[in-house]
Amino acid sequence: MVGNATATSPDQNPAARWSCVGRPESGRDFVNCPPGTKLENYLDFPTCWDGRNLDSANHRDHMAYAAGQTCPASHPVVVPRLELLITWPVNGGGLTLAGTRNGTNVTDQPGYTFHGDFFNAWNDAELKRRVADCIVAGYICGTDGRPVQQ
Known part of the structure; x- marks a missing residue:
């Protein structure tokens, strides 16, 4: 809240x-x-x-x-x-x-x-993947949860 x-x-x-x-x-x-x-x-x-x-x-x-x-x-x-x-x-x-x-x-x-x-x-496995691939890795990701190409 x-x-x-x-x-x-x-x-x-x-x-x-x-x-x-x-x-x-x-x-x-x-x-x-x-x-x-x-x-x-x-x-x-x-x-x-x-x-x-x-x-x-x-x-x-x-x-x-x-x-x-x-x-x-x-x-x-x-x-x-x-x-x-x-x-x-x-x-x-x-x-x-x-x-x-x-x-x-x-x-x-x-x-x-x-x-x-x-x-x-969230599906637990998908949430963990997005946290690891985007947040922990330091990338900005798109709506598909994949790093945006820079």
Whole structure:
């Protein structure tokens, strides 16, 4: 789990970022992208594991964020970086994510409440191969899990 669905300020959810594709500005709350562009959201998952627990009561405590390039002593196992990136086209006069369903507003929460979950459904052998061939070997790989020809 990453993000904070109950955040009451941007500082309570540093994992979420919003920006317009091709523009340098970003923030933890929704940004207003011009028509014809794309709104994007990033969620950065923790990269350090405690090495013991596959889950925890709050689904968070078994994982931690690195400080720079170093994992804390309580979470010494480095795991591959996982980032969820979602991009929405901006049409018409702008984009709102506070849409309606059957005429009723379904959300009016700010962008800093964005959150997500990761469930590993990889075939174990294929995941191990991709980690070895791409991450451990230091290559950028394509969607087929093979190093991109440089």
